[in-house]
Amino acid sequence: MAETKSKKISGSAKSGASAGAKTTRQQNAEKGFTASPTLAKNLQAVLVDLIELSLQGKQAHWNVVGRNFRDTHRQLDEIIEDARTFSDTIAERMRALHAVPDGRSATIAKTTTLPEFPMGEVSTTETIDLVTARLEATVATLRGVHDDVDEEDPTSADLLHAVIERLEQFAWMVSAENRSPAGR
Numbered sequence: 027m028a029e030t031k032s033k034k035i036s037g038s039a040k041s042g043a044s045a046g047a048k049t050t051r052q053q054n055a056e057k058g059f060t061a062s063p064t065l066a067k068n069l070q071a072v073l074v075d076l077i078e079l080s081l082q083g084k085q086a087h088w089n090v091v092g093r094n095f096r097d098t099h100r101q102l103d104e105i106i107e108d109a110r111t112f113s114d115t116i117a118e119r120m121r122a123l124h125a126v127p128d129g130r131s132a133t134i135a136k137t138t139t140l141p142e143f144p145m146g147e148v149s150t151t152e153t154i155d156l157v158t159a160r161l162e163a164t165v166a167t168l169r170g171v172h173d174d175v176d177e178e179d180p181t182s183a184d185l186l187h188a189v190i191e192r193l194e195q196f197a198w199m200v201s202a203e204n205r206s207p208a209g210r
């Protein structure tokens with residue numbers, strides 16, 4: 027059906043162009059692979075959690091106190107920077123696939139899977155646990171949509187692989203701060 031529509035539009039555009047008529051917005055749309063509503067929805071879910079992760083990371087960064095403050099503070103900066111970069115990558119991928127990303131604050135608040143971060147000062151120990159939980163929740167979103175994304179668009183799935191790898195690494199590194207050696 028899309029092919030038929032495309033041919034109709036192309037035919038109309040040619041005949042309209044010869045008559046001096048302007049082309050429509052649809053006629054000027056880019057060509058190429060277009061995300062299905064399901065693919066767009068899955069990438070949007072990833073986008074929302076990445077944006078929320080960066081926002082909650084900043085909240086933690088500003089309000090963390092206690093032992094190992096400096097290391098925790100700096101590590102949060104790394105997580106925030108990567109989450110922002112990843113969210114931009116996902117949003118731009120969505121645009122490349124003719125989907126429209128929604129990063130508005132109301133959308134983020136309404137649709138994120140991450141629990142709300144506590145207000146006020148939070149100890150480094152508690153911050154480590156809270157941030158680890160949020161990293162793992164974001165990874166769960168990524169893994170939850172991965173197979174459907176991969177089925178429709180392996181290129182987008184490759185982006186998800188990179189995000190999963192980095193966030194799982196962060197979860198391991200952050201959580202290690204509160205762990206004791208196994209068997210001791």
